[in-house]
Amino acid sequence: MLSPSAPAEAIAALRDLLASPKRCAIVTHYNPDGDAVGSSLGLLHVLRAAGHDARVLLPNTPPSFLQWLPGYTECIAFDRKGEEALSVIRNSEVLFCLDFNRTDRVGGLEQAVKDAPLRVLIDHHQDPDPLARITFSDTEACATSQMVVDIVHALGLGEHIGANAATCLYTGIVTDSGSFRFGSTTSHTMRVAADLMDRGVRITQVHESIMDDNRESRLKLLGFTLNERMEVHPELDTAIIALSLADLKRFSFQAGDTEGFVNYGLSIRGIRLAAFFMERPDMVKVSLRSKGDLAVDRFVNEHFNGGGHRNAAGGQSKESLKDAVARFRSLLPAFIAAHPA
Ligand SMILES: [Mn+2]
Numbered sequence: 001m002l003s004p005s006a007p008a009e010a011i012a013a014l015r016d017l018l019a020s021p022k023r024c025a026i027v028t029h030y031n032p033d034g035d036a037v038g039s040s041l042g043l044l045h046v047l048r049a050a051g052h053d054a055r056v057l058l059p060n061t062p063p064s065f066l067q068w069l070p071g072y073t074e075c076i077a078f079d080r081k082g083e084e085a086l087s088v089i090r091n092s093e094v095l096f097c098l099d100f101n102r103t104d105r106v107g108g109l110e111q112a113v114k115d116a117p118l119r120v121l122i123d124h125h126q127d128p129d130p131l132a133r134i135t136f137s138d139t140e141a142c143a144t145s146q147m148v149v150d151i152v153h154a155l156g157l158g159e160h161i162g163a164n165a166a167t168c169l170y171t172g173i174v175t176d177s178g179s180f181r182f183g184s185t186t187s188h189t190m191r192v193a194a195d196l197m198d199r200g201v202r203i204t205q206v207h208e209s210i211m212d213d214n215r216e217s218r219l220k221l222l223g224f225t226l227n228e229r230m231e232v233h234p235e236l237d238t239a240i241i242a243l244s245l246a247d248l249k250r251f252s253f254q255a256g257d258t259e260g261f262v263n264y265g266l267s268i269r270g271i272r273l274a275a276f277f278m279e280r281p282d283m284v285k286v287s288l289r290s291k292g293d294l295a296v297d298r299f300v301n302e303h304f305n306g307g308g309h310r311n312a313a314g315g316q317s318k319e320s321l322k323d324a325v326a327r328f329r330s331l332l333p334a335f336i337a338a339h340p341a
Pocket of ligand 1: 035036099124142143144176
C-alpha cells in the first residue's frame, strides 16, 4: 500500500531501527481521545507481535468510553502512576510519539519525552515541531490510526495486525473522522477500514462501546441544555448555549459530559454558527463550531483568547458567564455580516 503517510525514507529508517528487538515506549497527548488511545494501543499490539517490547504511556486517564479497548488495562497513566510512567520512558530505546507534535502536549511527561534519546513521530496535526529523529507527518490523514496502518503495511508488518490491533486502530479512525463524515475521510480511509474489518473488527461492538456509554445524568443534562439553555437566532444563523456552574452541579457534572453539546446547535436547519459557553470555577470556556467559510478560529483568537481550526475553535474568558455571552451577542451581527452565506 503506497501512501503519503509513509514516505520511503522514513520507512527505511524505521525498518532499520526495528531490525532487532527493541524496548519501545509509546506516548500520546494529554486528554487522550479515541485516536490517541486507539493508535497507541494499535501500534503496541503490532510491535509486540513483531517481537518487540512495548508499553503505552498516557499523560492522564481517558474517558470511560475508551477503557474497553484491547490492551487498555496495561496502559500506564501519569495521573495515577507517575513514577512508573516516567521510568518506562527513561528505560526505553525508542519513544513513539503519536497524535501530537509539540512536547507541551504531554503534560507531566514533557521532560521525560524531551530527554528521550530516540523519538519517532507519527501525527496528522498542523505545523509539527522538529522533535523526532524519524518523522511521519501527514496533515491530510483523517487519523493518526490510519497513518499507523499505512506505516505498518509499508514496513511489511501487516501480518501482525490481528483482531486486537485492528479494533484499536479502527476505533481511532471512527472517532477522528466523526464516523466517516468529516472532509478528511477519503476512499483510502474506507479501504483501510475495510482491511481492518477483514482482520476481525466487530464494528457494532465498537460503535456501541463508544456511543452508548452515557450516564443517565449526562443525558438529562443534555435534555435540560437543549430545552432551557439554548437560544436560536435564525436571523443571524446562530445558536447559543450557555451553562452555569449551578446547572452543571444540578446534573452531577463530570468532565467530558458536555462533549459534543455544541454540535446540536449546528444541526439545526439554517444554522451556520453554534456557540457553547460553560462556566468553570476560574473562567468561562467558549467553544465555537461553524459551517462552510465562516472561520471561527480567527474570531476566537481575537475575542476569546484561543484558537483552533476554521470550523472548530475554543477559547476562554475571565468575564462572568452573562458578560461573556452578552459580548459574544454584541459581536455577532458584524461577524455574520462579514461572512454572508
Ligand atoms: Mn488524531
